[in-house]
Amino acid sequence: MAGKSGRSINNVPESPFKKAIFSWEGILVIVFILVNILSSQLSEFYNIGNVLYQMPTFLAEVLLMLPMAYILVLGEIDISVGAMVCLCATTSVMVCNTGAPFILVVLAALATGLCCGAINGFILTRFQELPPMIVTLGTQIIFRGLAEVILGSGGSVSAADTKGFKQLQTKVGEVPTILFVVLVFAVIAAVILGKTIFGRRVYAIGTNRVAAYYAGIHVQKIRFIIYSAMGVMSGLCALYLVSKSYSANTTQGNGFEMDAIAMAVFGGISSTGGKGNLAGGIISAFIIVCLRCGLKLANVHAQVILLIIGVLLISAVALPNIIKEIRKAASGKKKA
Numbered sequence: 001m002a003g004k005s006g007r008s009i010n011n012v013p014e015s016p017f018k019k020a021i022f023s024w025e026g027i028l029v030i031v032f033i034l035v036n037i038l039s040s041q042l043s044e045f046y047n048i049g050n051v052l053y054q055m056p057t058f059l060a061e062v063l064l065m066l067p068m069a070y071i072l073v074l075g076e077i078d079i080s081v082g083a084m085v086c087l088c089a090t091t092s093v094m095v096c097n098t099g100a101p102f103i104l105v106v107l108a109a110l111a112t113g114l115c116c117g118a119i120n121g122f123i124l125t126r127f128q129e130l131p132p133m134i135v136t137l138g139t140q141i142i143f144r145g146l147a148e149v150i151l152g153s154g155g156s157v158s159a160a161d162t163k164g165f166k167q168l169q170t171k172v173g174e175v176p177t178i179l180f181v182v183l184v185f186a187v188i189a190a191v192i193l194g195k196t197i198f199g200r201r202v203y204a205i206g207t208n209r210v211a212a213y214y215a216g217i218h219v220q221k222i223r224f225i226i227y228s229a230m231g232v233m234s235g236l237c238a239l240y241l242v243s244k245s246y247s248a249n250t251t252q253g254n255g256f257e258m259d260a261i262a263m264a265v266f267g268g269i270s271s272t273g274g275k276g277n278l279a280g281g282i283i284s285a286f287i288i289v290c291l292r293c294g295l296k297l298a299n300v301h302a303q304v305i306l307l308i309i310g311v312l313l314i315s316a317v318a319l320p321n322i323i324k325e326i327r328k329a330a331s332g333k334k335k336a
Contacts, residue, residue, distance in 0.1 A: 117231020
């Protein structure tokens with residue numbers, strides 16, 4: 001094609017391979033590889049067997065990242081997640097100690113989570129002027145306070161019958177079954193968010209809630225469903241946590257909300273709503289899981305691990321703005 005200058009301009013499409021490599025998800029895959037290389041250098045014990053053995057401790061938090069991603073796409077936040085996990089764990093152990101069948105223990109944990117999530121959803125949809133951060137901060141205190149009241153002065157309770165919880169720790173060869181559970185839920189959540197009408201409506205709400213409402217989208221109904229789903233996944237996470245220690249205590253779930261947010265935001269999901277996809281969130285979740293496994297095997301202090309995750313979170317938020325400024329400066333130089 002000839003331009004006004006008479007020169008021929010070739011319309012060459014961008015290479016799909018190049019596009020994939022330089023996408024946020026492509027960069028995350030490279031980071032995932034580098035993290036595993038770094039971890040193997042930090043500890044001689046970092047291998048597939050040891051990582052799979054350590055993974056169940058951290059994989060339960062990935063279950064929380066999935067609905068948290070939906071909430072962030074809505075342009076909102078839920079910081080009551082850790083407290084919901086604590087209350088669900090407490091409920092499951094208390095029901096277990098009554099001698100109830102394990103299926104009732106599972107249902108009790110999931111129902112408790114559903115009620116907690118529904119309370120958040122009800123308040124936020126009924127009183128729409130209230131900011132989600134303040135509401136979930138309040139319910140965080142309430143949910144953990146309820147757990148402390150139930151557990152009493154001791155602050156912990158052990159399961160009298162551990163048989164049911166042991167079933168959650170089964171393996172297929174060396175691979176823990178929780179890994180398959182996480183992957184199944186991750187695929188379902190990613191498909192719903194990225195390929196369905198419901199997912200497109202979630203993005204529309206996060207982009208412009210008022211416009212979404214006038215477009216005929218049931219904004220408050222979708223918000224209520226997502227917060228309720230957050231509660232159910234908190235119940236499932238709690239069951240896997242109890243299955244590791246066979247007990248519940250008042251500190252269980254501390255900081256889980258920050259981990260879930262970090263995984264989602266580092267995966268490219270915008271905290272302002274309407275942007276990002278779960279593919280990046282899933283990759284970033286496994287980056288953080290592998291990083292934690294590697295640092296734990298290298299006997300790095302837990303507080304240092306939190307520091308590194310905090311740096312990753314700030315970097316993920318700041319990097320797009322830095323890249324934008326670099327591109328703006330570069331385009332300014334070209335014009336000059």
